[in-house]
Amino acid sequence: xxxxxxxxxxxxxxxxxxxxxxxxxxxxxxxxxxxxxxxxxxxxxxxxxxxxxxxxxxxxxxxxxxxxxxxxxxxxxxxxxxxxxxxxxxxxxxxxxxxxxxxxxxxxxxxx
Ligand code: HEC
Numbered sequence: 232x233x234x235x236x237x238x239x240x241x242x243x244x245x246x247x248x249x250x251x252x253x254x255x256x257x258x259x260x261x262x263x264x265x266x267x268x269x270x271x272x273x274x275x276x277x278x279x280x281x282x283x284x285x286x287x288x289x290x291x292x293x294x295x296x297x298x299x300x301x302x303x304x305x306x307x308x309x310x311x312x313x314x315x316x317x318x319x320x321x322x323x324x325x326x327x328x329x330x331x332x333x334x335x336x337x338x339x340x341x342x343x
Contacts, residue, residue, distance in 0.1 A: 256293075256323070261331030264324055268316065269332075278337035289337025296329040 266275050269288075273280050277288030288296060302308035303317035320328070 256326030256328070256330030258327070258330040258334050260323075261327035261329070264328045265331050269328065272312075273332075276335045276337070277332040278335055287337055287339055288332040289335035290340040291333060291337075293329045293333035296332055297325055300325045300329065 262275070265273075265277070269275075269277070272282070272285040273288050278290075280287060299308060299313075300317050300320060303310060303313040304320065306314065
């Protein structure tokens, strides 16, 4: 009895911590957002931007993308276009959209 309760407690502790550490966005929701907003410049998959000055996002590290978006939003990274694009994004939007772009194959990945 006692050990079952302990196991349950351990499981819930592990679940709590791992969900925090491994917090991943919902790539499907991110795809919908990307299609709506980001595709006009970066392309829906982020691998073929429409202009050379729009960066490739596909396959970029999720942390890098999230930091860039948070910095545009806060003004720490200054760019008129992306500042305006990042402003309406919620924390969930950022984790979803970065999960989507990071999961897409593209030329930023090292070929093995
Ligand atoms: C009107 C065109 C346009 C749209 C729409 C747009 N972007 Fe951008 N994006 C840019 C430009 C231009 C840059 C380069 C800005 C700079 O030099 O900092 C950029 C840069 C970025 C970067 C930084 C990339 C890097 O390598 O540092 C990220 C991340 C990003 N955009 C994500 C998004 C997301 C997510 C959306 C949709 C919510 C979006 N962008 C919509 C034009 C756009």
